[in-house]
Amino acid sequence: MADTTGGGIIARMLEQEGVETFFGIVDGTYLQLFAQCVELGMTMISPRHEAVAAHMAGAYARLTGKLGVCIASNGPGVANMLSGVAVENGEGNRVLLITSSRRTGIVYPDRGGAYQSFDQVKTIGAMSKGSEVVQSIERLPELLRRALRASFTGRPGVVHLDVPENLINGSCAEVPILAPHQYRRVVPIEPPPAQLERAAEMLVAARLPMLHVGSGVLHAGAFAELAKVAELLHAPVTTSWSARGVFSETSPLAWPMVHIEACTQLRNEADLVLCVGSELGETDWWGKAPYWAPPRKQRLIQVDIDDAALGRNRAVDLAILGDARVFLAALAERLAGRVDRARLDARRAAVGALAADKAKDRATLDAVLENRSAPMITAHVPAACRRIFDDDAVVIFDGGNSAVWGQSYTELRVPNTQLSTAHLGHLGAGVGQALGAAVARPDKQVYCMIGDGAMGFQMQEVETAIRHGLRVIFLVCADRQWGMVKINQKFALEPVKLSFKRALGPDHDRTINTDLGEIHWDRLAEAMGAHGERVSEPGELEPAIRRALAAERCAVIHCDVNANAHLLAPGLRWFKDMHQEPAGE
């Protein structure tokens, strides 16, 4: 057979997997990898920091349902990529990372003194789904197939393959390229019919069943199936933080996670929980009382594609291994017409009564919008965005108090239009996620609410957005502080407990290094060719967002927010409580 290179083999295998786009920064050590991919018609998107490539790949995977591919070059490139690996693996996004390493024979093990080299496999192995090095060209196809198999098995995350530079760039013989169905399962896992029937029986007989769903529903694309099951059962739906929005919040059956007390109330009232694609982790309070009814009062059906997630954090009554979409579709068929009228009426009455808590919380939150002083209360930023951006615009909440304000004032109307780092809470990751979202959905609006601390981590990517024509609109909440940490210090550092008002006053500011200097985010944006705006009154927001949209390129809106009010983001008390173990079973 004709000659190729290791890079050529990888490129053709990725082509077979349907990869059209990948993310990374160029380097000579893997020239043949990205060059062959481009040669085959794939698009290479190139940020200015490697971690951003991982975030772009993660967001792209989450929004398209495809594999997100990113690359990084040996030594410093991989070192820079590490935070991206931690975040994207934590968030459970299906990312394949291919890196170069130094030539075979001098590394693995390092003979001592190799340039731009560290044990990339050991390091990434500790923070991902899997990591392997290719030691010889003969084993390259087999090990890449193994990485691809792992990518599509169990909970998604980051899978890594390290390929020495001489194998990527050196010539070798062509090899037959297999189709994905020849080396991995390409049909979803079918739940056992007997378990499906048992689940249907339990859900029909329950007094007040509810659904709690995680990102498994999102990865399976089971949005319509979820809505159908919720309607058939008249069952309210809560979500994990990261799965927020998989169920349209325009539905009266949606309990958005921001209404924490209303969610807790519901989770205590329900006598049966159908948990689909969620590991019931810390942000779900581990499924424990007092945030949920204890197991003796509330039964649990758990459905997951990962055996390891079943019954891990809370005892289950029925553990089902299966794909979320297949399960929900088959369940809907079995449920049709089975819940009798009297039972449905009783559930309607119970759900209606519980909805009062949700409405009350919404009204309390919305009352804040009546304050139209300048600089603005942060709530105006997401509220104005929700009025202007399309329902199917993708919104990214970066982190800190800015994300809490954003989540609290954004109704998620179309499934899979929200990104955040719900597991890592990683400041600055939102910038790459937003750019990845714009690549994934070029015909949709994309906007990102981000703090002024977080934006400082990745601002340079505005130039990437301009270079690749990605029309992201960033709204930087400028309070000139590490806001979320400052509010914590305000209380934690006081020797005697002060009244709330005094603790917030400037005279008692004993905080350590929480204040930041002024950065003109709009001017920085303009310096990179983007559109810039600066606003401080609530009334200026809408015209500024409209001008940003009309600019038809990346835009940064510097939003001067009321720094003191910004500290008091809604529900922070609960966020603090979440760090403690719940008291109950």
Ligand SMILES: Cc1ncc(C[n+]2csc(CCOP(=O)(O)OP(=O)(O)O)c2C)c(N)n1
């Ligand atoms: C990468 C990273 N470093 C540190 C932290 C810890 N941390 C959490 S919130 C926060 C302050 C956030 O400040 P900013 O981005 O300005 O948002 P604000 O809270 O002011 O809205 C910090 C430092 C983090 N979550 N991520």
Ligand SMILES: [Mg+2]
């Ligand atoms: Mg800030």
